Amino acid sequence: MTKNTNDTKTIYAIEMWPIEKIKAFRKALLDWYDKEKRDLPWRRTNDPYCIWVSEIMLQQTRVDTVIPYYYNFLNKFPDIASLATAHEDVLLKAWEGLGYYSRVKNMQKAAQQIVADYNGVFPEDPKEIAKLKGIGPYTAGAVSSIAFQLPEPAVDGNVMRVMSRLFEIDADIAKPASRKIFEEIVRELIDPDRPGDFNQALMDLGSSICTPLNPRPEISPIKAFNAAYQHGTMHLYPVKSKAKKPVPMNLQGIILQNKDKEFLLEKRPKTGLLADFWTFPLLQVEPVVTDRENKIVVQTELLVAEAYPTEEVHDKNPEIAFSQIEEALTAAVAAKYQLHPIWLKAETGSVNHVFSHIKWHITGYYGRVLDAGNGTLPENCKWVSEHDFPAYAFPVPQQKMWQQFQQNTRKEFNL
DNA sequence: GAGCCGTGGTT
DNA sequence: TAACCAAGGCT
Numbered sequence: 001m002t003k004n005t006n007d008t009k010t011i012y013a014i015e016m017w018p019i020e021k022i023k024a025f026r027k028a029l030l031d032w033y034d035k036e037k038r039d040l041p042w043r044r045t046n047d048p049y050c051i052w053v054s055e056i057m058l059q060q061t062r063v064d065t066v067i068p069y070y071y072n073f074l075n076k077f078p079d080i081a082s083l084a085t086a087h088e089d090v091l092l093k094a095w096e097g098l099g100y101y102s103r104v105k106n107m108q109k110a111a112q113q114i115v116a117d118y119n120g121v122f123p124e125d126p127k128e129i130a131k132l133k134g135i136g137p138y139t140a141g142a143v144s145s146i147a148f149q150l151p152e153p154a155v156d157g158n159v160m161r162v163m164s165r166l167f168e169i170d171a172d173i174a175k176p177a178s179r180k181i182f183e184e185i186v187r188e189l190i191d192p193d194r195p196g197d198f199n200q201a202l203m204d205l206g207s208s209i210c211t212p213l214n215p216r217p218e219i220s221p222i223k224a225f226n227a228a229y230q231h232g233t234m235h236l237y238p239v240k241s242k243a244k245k246p247v248p249m250n251l252q253g254i255i256l257q258n259k260d261k262e263f264l265l266e267k268r269p270k271t272g273l274l275a276d277f278w279t280f281p282l283l284q285v286e287p288v289v290t291d292r293e294n295k296i297v298v299q300t301e302l303l304v305a306e307a308y309p310t311e312e313v314h315d316k317n318p319e320i321a322f323s324q325i326e327e328a329l330t331a332a333v334a335a336k337y338q339l340h341p342i343w344l345k346a347e348t349g350s351v352n353h354v355f356s357h358i359k360w361h362i363t364g365y366y367g368r369v370l371d372a373g374n375g376t377l378p379e380n381c382k383w384v385s386e387h388d389f390p391a392y393a394f395p396v397p398q399q400k401m402w403q404q405f406q407q408n409t410r411k412e413f414n415l
Numbered sequence: 416g417a418g419c420c421g422t423g424g425t426t
Numbered sequence: 427t428a429a430c431c432a433a434g435g436c437t
Binding site for chain 1: 429432434435
């Protein structure tokens with residue numbers, strides 16, 4: 001930060017406004033917020049715990065999605081102590097469907113930190129708040145300003161977009177390093193008397209008027225402060241590099257039922273994608289498929305490194321594809337689960353699911369196991385009656401598989 | 416710093 | 427449809 005001759009600061013080569021303009025900006029923004037702000041559940045409380053819960057849930061997640069989860073979560077875990085001592089399966093169930101599941105695990109660790117280090121009372125110092133697990137720069141600023149009226153910036157995607165247009169900032173907002181620039185700017189602009197409202201007003205403006213697509217700067221309460229709008233350069237901001245496309249992956253979803261009508265569920269590892277969630281067994285098994293010269297097109301093996309579109313497998317040799325898939329499934333299931341199912345001669349469905357960085361294509365197969373009890377099931381596997389399904393945390397791909405099985409296969413074959 | 420980590424809504 | 431988007435943080 002340097003000082004100019006005309007008494008204004010320069011932040012990362014961006015010239016800050018004089019104090020009179022800053023004050024006018026605060027008033028224009030807060031007047032609009034007072035008039036237009038939405039009535040949201042977490043805006044009816046000053047409890048830092050409730051504010052915290054809302055901020056974690058709102059990370060990369062829409063307001064409409066969060067609202068029912070917010071009520072349910074506070075009902076189940078009304079305070080820091082109850083969160084700190086919750087059972088993990090109950091915790092995950094409360095977050096089921098929200099995504100980014102490490103958020104809730106980190107939140108519990110933070111609750112335990114607060115119990116251990118702060119006598120169970122949420123700390124009021126931004127530096128201390130930022131030490132809590134799962135609380136990064138944005139959330140630390142949000143809780144500090146909203147719950148404790150501290151003049152801390154809370155820079156999220158909305159704020160970066162708004163500021164990049166106001167000041168015609170060329171920094172790539174997709175890069176983590178850019179956030180610091182915007183924090184310095186917000187530190188200068190933030191209203192010291194209403195920091196929480198100021199931060200929330202910026203975010204509300206970003207989500208309603210200063211939107212990524214089809215923004216309406218002409219009706220913005222701060223259009224007079226918008227350099228990009230005034231200069232006709234709105235289309236240039238924000239600068240944001242493109243995200244990578246999700247990598248496709250093919251899986252077989254194995255729906256197995258024993259003679260007690262129970263289904264085989266598998267708990268995923270405690271780190272990585274969908275950690276600690278339950279699904280039908282998912283295998284990366286490709287059948288041996290040969291072309292008309294008996295040349296191998298796809299080699300059967302577990303954990304095939306490269307994804308291979310199932311449709312192509314059928315296309316290459318449709319008349320023998322299913323029996324060869326069946327053969328491969330039988331071998332894989334015997335090896336991994338020590339089970340020997342009798343397969344239904346049809347797929348139970350086809351599920352597509354897109355994650356942030358992976359795209360799953362799951363083909364479902366149903367098998368009935370009559371000799372269960374001989375082999376030893378892997379430690380993370382369990383036969384479960386569907387009556388007990390509501391107690392298990394399922395990711396969306398699993399729910400899609402189950403839905404297809406019920407609606408299609410089960411009805412048709414009376415299983 | 417870049418990759419990992421979900422899901423649902425919009426265009 | 428595919429692409430893009432939404433109140434990020436951790437490793």
